[in-house]
Amino acid sequence: MDVYTFLIQVLNGLQYGLLLFLVASGLTMIFGIMGIINLAHGSFYMIGAYLAWAFAAATGSLFSAILLGLVVSTLIGVILEWTVFRRLYHRDHLYQVLLTFGLIMIFEELRSMTFGDDVHSVAIPAVFSAAIPLTDTLSYPVYRLVISATCLVVAMLIYWLIQHTRLGMMIRAGASNREMVQVLGIDIKLVYTLVFALGLALAAFAGMIAAPISTVYPNMGGQILIISFVVVVVGGIGSVKGTLLAALMIGMADTFGKIVLPQIASMSAYLLMAAVLLWRPRGLFAVGGR
């Protein structure tokens, strides 16, 4: 493997890992703070991609499509929390798994009824459609770099929100002692609604920015859900920092696995998970149990 091929694969691994982080960070926050296992989280990746495709077709611009898509997916998140998830907080994980599995099927059916079962593609915005030439035959698409940079900015925003804002303090306090937060006069239900909608909006956002490179197809949420759970477990359930590190590791393992050992490429992420869990059974950054 020459140095340019290596560089391209590093960038691909980075981009895939950062995208995984957007999906997995919401998953880990919703589990770490509210104790909810949300199998329907991947559906929002799919919903985001379809919204990007539909709105881009309607408005002719991916940027407007992403803005509209964020509004719609956040609204869906708020409504879902109010109507469905709020009833699950005090229930057993089995109920959560059953109900959110049902939601996956409902979302897929709604997607099929609304958008059909065809595969669609979304055009890369003209400003980012160029590729940076590396050698005579190799080049790297600008849009993939834009995805990585966008994800990094979002990751920093999440870090700032959780570590340096009062809302972030309330979120962390709520993860440690929900009742105490309430008796201090803070509406924990509102905090939960916000965290939930934010987590789902992140997954949808990942689907939107990935749409131009991954195409838009039925059941695309299922694949990302499984690998996101791997990321969450490797990172340590509830830890956003661990999720970032784990997402990058899984992104690299998956990308290089396809090149170095193509025979076992589909296993590489799971082998990494097994290795990490043998070393640290609660993941890289285990958070205190709830």
Add this chain to the structure above:
Amino acid sequence: MNHSLLEARGIHTYYGASHILRGIDFTVRRGETVGLMGRNGMGKTTLLKTLMGVVPSHKGEIRINGHVTTRSQPCRIARHGVAYVPEGRGIFPNLSVRENLVMAARPGVGGRRDWTFERALKTFPRLGERLGHGGGQLSGGEQQMLTIGRALMTNPDLLILDEATEGLAPIICREIWTVIGAIRDTGIATIIVDKNFRAISSITDRNVILVKGNVVFEGDREALRSQPEVLKNFLGV
């Protein structure tokens, strides 16, 4: 109609099938310090939790600052001017001392902003030396100061202290009692539950004794001292 800050009438509370509070009447006037006494298991903590909305009452009515709060969420009740320091303190170990204080800050009823971050640190200078520490790294006494400081950051009209000095060294207890006295002098009403009968009765305006979910005695320090049989029978002092 009257000057009660908190008024509870005919409160009945159950834990599952057990009938814990059996028709309690309980009032706190503005600026008044009330000692709530009784042996273990007589319903003191349950009464506080019922007033705070953490545990629902099955019968009766609670009014705080003129609002009926019998069915309100704890966060609504807190916003009517009540700050609750529970038994076991309830600090957030995963937040720093500074964050524990800052996250709770808000103006009180009517927009009062008497208590600020700076004033909380002035009241508890030790916390100022520990601002960057995690809440879990503090000693028991410091944790207690942090919970009281955090409660004051909500600018309450009524401060509820459940076993504030439990498990603390005598010298730390004295420090806490001094601060509680200073807080009382600023005009904040308090409900104090504590095992230390002497410390509590030297600071309170009125004392209420619970036995098996009923109020069996209500009176000031003098009334309490003049009836040693009350102390002996109901408190074992």
